[in-house]
Amino acid sequence: KDVTINGKTTSQFLASVILDNLPPRPFNIRMVRETADSTTDQLQNKTLWSSYTEIIDVKQCYPNTAIVGLQVDAEQFGGQQMTVNYHIRGRIIQVPSNYDPEKRTYSGIWDGSLKPAYSNNPAWCLWDMLTHPRYGMGKRLGAADVDKWALYAIGQYCDQTVPDGFGGTEP
Template identity: 85%
Template sequence: RMRRMTPDSTTDQLQNKTLWSSYTEIIDVKQCYPNTALVGVQVDSEQFGSQQVSRNYHLRGRILQVPSNYNPQTRQYSGIWDGTFKPAYSNNMAWCLWDMLTHPRYGMGKRLGAADVDKWALYVIGQYCDQSVPDGFGGTEPRITCNAYLTTQRKAWDVLSDFCSAMRCMPVWNGQT
């Protein structure tokens, strides 16, 4: 509950008008599906008669670490990259691979560090993935994108090999990390 104790100002010398923008409700419960986005929909079946209710969702996926000089919306790289990253949504296959290699929860991040992955080579591969190519309908599209849902557990090497093969490259393991 939120309550204002003083009335709004009537003078131009004091601006204290209250504006309610939004609120967030925090529920402290044990989650059945942690780290998962869930959607719950309740509809009255009488509104649809004998038709089955259909739902469509546009999912963008994870926020990844992408190069600090990269604009994922325009797929442009500006200036010289200093090796730092920023969080942003991207379906660039190279940065999806970087996320998979370095993320500690679901990726290889507990075994590999950022220093164990050649980010400079991935930067060049990322630029290759973002090059515009004809889409066959008179327009252009990025050369390679990643819009995958990984729903089954597999060996890490197999998943990494599949991702790399989509980018026309191959992972190399030195046998030590």
């Protein structure tokens, strides 16, 4: 694609060029200046390549990822930027079968079995990272390689209540 740049400026000049239908990667982009750079101090016309940005316009699929998209009419907000907040709890992980993650309590004697539930208890989040085969170490470590009984004691310690600094308590 041929691009001609003419004009004068006392500051940096940037040009954007859109190249459609690029070949599969890797590919080369070459910029050629047909006139020589100036050799005098009175004319500064050195040409530099700064960068390129590749924009891929395709429909994306994001497996195992929660995504939210919104399309709204800006006139509904009086020209103001819209603010959207989300409260995201996170992943459902394996926790002890006698554990109530909402109340952060353990009932009875644990038989070693696990159940799926949301929890932000660091011990059970660690269990998830160590044993999950997709994003954790689960392809290298088996459940038998991790001491879940020690994690059970650590989890109970993590769920103990402590002062929150405002007169109440929190786990």
